[in-house]
Amino acid sequence: MSLKLTNTLTKRLETFKSLKPGEVSIYCCGVTVYDLCHLGHARSYIAWDVLRRYLISQGYQVTFIQNFTDIDDKILAKAAKEHSTMSQVSEKNIKEFHKDMDALGIIRPSRMPRATRCLNGIREMIHKLEKKGAAYSVDGDVYFAVMKHIDYGKLSSRDLSEQQLNADGRIEKEEEARKQSPFDFALWKAAKEGEPSFPSPWGEGRPGWHIECSAMVLQELGETIDIHLGGSDLIFPHHENEIAQSEMANGKQLANYWLHNGMVNVGGQKMSKSLGNFTTIRALLNNGVSPMTLRLFILQAHYRKPLDFTNESIAAASKGWARLNSALCVGLKNHQQLNWPKPEAQEQTFSNLKKYISDESLSNSCQQFIDALDDDLNTSVAISVLFDLSRPLSSLANQLKRGFSPLGDEAENKELQSKWSFLVGLANVLGLQPELSQKEKSPQNQMHNEIEIIEAIKERKAAKLSKNYAQADKIRQELKDKGIELIDKKNGVTEWIKN
């Protein structure tokens, strides 16, 4: 089997074949940098991160381009509100973007072009469209003439001739009058009073929203690329317009595969800025939701389906992740005790999955995992493979945590070890990386309250011996509140664990 992807362009599940053998070119629509990213962005970029990781693990050389839209009305509005400038607002939010994406373990794109730095390409493309008669200017604005593009509507299944004008009448009348067709869209917008603007043959102004992506794809990857990515809310008009511009200007198909991710919903409704029902990635992380919990939550659903966000579903993912994570960490924390080779530092390289196919004990799981991802990135099933593999390992982790030294026979130990490194390898394809807790990473504060804990345990033991269980439970609860969990062992010894 080989990778199959649902192509929005053909509305079908298709076997993926790259233009150049062994190489994949990907363009992903990025964010408009006027604010922090929310969970919807996280979903999109995590899904595409998995696509990228999987392609790399299959041996492809992937060039991944993602833009920053740094010219936009919302950025201007924000700048005005903050008594700042457009570029200051963009700059700040680009930093924040990287902070969030890095936290989520999303591999940075190969390059991240910005609209303000691609103006030449943009002007050239508009000029080209003008020469081909597909663009016209009115009072410093330049519009794309939709009727000139024979295939207009092919991505979003819209038929212009049958298309009734949007009943809600949201389009501004003034602008309407200037357009030849209501679906025409701006390639270049004349500057308004006091706005930042850039020179052009049509006067001072700034690029329309769609043109930057067309220009960037051409500049960074060429006329035709393998895969174009984005949220399903971008299909129309953004991607439709991108196709129209690029294909009209270049005379070539823009992208062979168009992939779109489903929305994150809140109470059945799309999470969006305008509805105000969004939760930022930052807020979630600050509330103690770990990055990998978020990743697990997102990848447990298929990328094309809507995903409902609730506190309960995050809590469920968090519990699930804790279990999986304990298995992923076992070889990192306990390799000395288990006499396992010292694990390599986490790298952004991916072991070739196919090597596991020949390993009898891992072959099945490996094949299941590959089949799942081949099937339009079925991460949900891939994760179930991870959970199956993790069972004996999290059990091992648990025994170790509780002070047992499960010194089984050597063969068994070896099998666990290879299972563990296999699990870590598979999880890495999904970007699920072991999270050692803060306390484990920085063991300060550990020593000075240890004596206190031992004292408390002694006190509790005395209470237990005198059958004063209420007092014993009180002591346990107090420690628990401080993150110390007590475990009574069979032999009467009480051990404690930091959580």
Next chain:
RNA sequence: GGCGGCAUGGCCAAGCGGUAAGGCAGAGGAUUGCAAAUCCUUUAUCCCCAGUUCGAAUCUGGGUGCCGCCUCCA
């Protein structure tokens, strides 16, 4: 009004014609002063109706409900 998607156990979620993955939660048992943890066992006929088929959650037709896009949006 046009285009598209979805409906699976208490919750989330796979499934793509051969008899329901996985996660969370729950139940029973072992263990425990009680817990925690662990181990074992366990919980669904898939929105409704009709049809195709030896066989359908999966295909077809008709309902019902929900959502997205058509305006900025991942």
